[in-house]
Amino acid sequence: MNDGxxxxxxxxxxxxxxxxxxxxxxxxxxxxxxxxxGQRHGREIEAAKAICDQLKVKHSVVHLTIPSSMLxxxxxxxxxxxxxxxxGISPTYVPFRNGLMLATMASYAQAGxxxxxxxxxHSEDAANWAYPDCTPEFIGAMANAIYIGTxxxxxxITPLQWLNKAEIVLLGEDIGVPFAMTWSCYKGEEVHxxxxxxxxxxxxxxxxxxVTDPTIYREIEAA
Numbered sequence: 743m744n745d746g747x748x749x750x751x752x753x754x755x756x757x758x759x760x761x762x763x764x765x766x767x768x769x770x771x772x773x774x775x776x777x778x779x780g781q782r783h784g785r786e787i788e789a790a791k792a793i794c795d796q797l798k799v800k801h802s803v804v805h806l807t808i809p810s811s812m813l814x815x816x817x818x819x820x821x822x823x824x825x826x827x828x829x830g831i832s833p834t835y836v837p838f839r840n841g842l843m844l845a846t847m848a849s850y851a852q853a854g855x856x857x858x859x860x861x862x863x864h865s866e867d868a869a870n871w872a873y874p875d876c877t878p879e880f881i882g883a884m885a886n887a888i889y890i891g892t893x894x895x896x897x898x899i900t901p902l903q904w905l906n907k908a909e910i911v912l913l914g915e916d917i918g919v920p921f922a923m924t925w926s927c928y929k930g931e932e933v934h935x936x937x938x939x940x941x942x943x944x945x946x947x948x949x950x951x952x953v954t955d956p957t958i959y960r961e962i963e964a965a
Contacts, residue, residue: 746857747771748899751847752801754789756924756944757862757902760914764901765860766797767917773800775850777843779808779836781930789925796920804846809837832872834928834939840875844884844898852892859888864902864910866943878903907947915953922956933958 748765752758752774765772776790787803794801840863847859867876874880885898902910914921926944927934934941936959945962948955 743767744769744857747773747855748858748860749847749851749854749856750774750860751843751862752776752790752794753862754786754791754793754925755862756907756914756919756921756926756947757864757910758790759793759924760910760917760919761860761862761901762793762797762799763914763917763919765858765899766799769858773802773854773856775847776801776803777806777846778803779806779839779843785927785930786925789923793920793923796923804850806842806846808839808842832939835873838875840873840880841884844888848888848892848896851896856896858897858899860899860901862902863900864905864907866906907943908950911947911951911953915951926957931960933960935959936961 746769748769748771750758750762750765750772752762753776762772762774774790774794776787778784778787791801840861844859844861850856851859861881863873863876863881867873868878871877881898881900881903885900888896888898902913905913911921925934926940928938928940929935934944934957936942936945941959944957945955945959948957
């Protein structure tokens with residue numbers, strides 16, 4: 743285990759929670775940070791806090807103002823489609839969201855003396871450039887910018903970068919991630935809708951991995 747410290751970008755979702763558990767096994771000192779950018783699915787931050795409380799990890803929330811998008815404007819309907827049906831830019835893409843969040847994290851990490859930032863982008867996010875700020879090209883550029891811009895003090899770590907969602911479920915199952923506590927749905931209702939792209943991807947990943955999905959869905963359309 744590294745005696746240094748890591749700051750985890752934690753949305754409360756399945757991927758970032760897996761990153762949190764990996765960071766805990768890699769670094770002696772770990773903290774988590776969530777970003778409130780006005781997202782309609784604010785329940786993800788509640789999930790992040792509950793997970794961090796259970797893991798006894800310090801959790802903080804920072805606020806960012808970013809351009810309006812489907813994920814921040816409740817008057818825009820979230821499409822009930824799978825990621826496979828999306829052509830080109832994802833309708834749930836928020837302009838340069840990950841760049842803004844990682845830049846903010848880098849500032850806090852350097853000021854707080856952290857050695858690393860954990861970020862949970864994975865291969866399906868990058869597929870077909872649906873989310874350009876999840877691609878290897880973006881991650882490499884941001885990793886260089888963060889390392890150079892912090893006087894070679896902070897490194898960006900992306901342990902899920904080459905994994906698909908089912909592989910992340912298998913990894914999370916192996917290291918004890920509390921899947922039932924995580925939140926993925928973009929609609930921010932009382933339970934996961936089961937029909938938006940991220941709900942479909944989540945449920946499908948559990949099916950492919952052969953792991954029981956503990957998520958309560960309003961309806962299931964992910965098969």
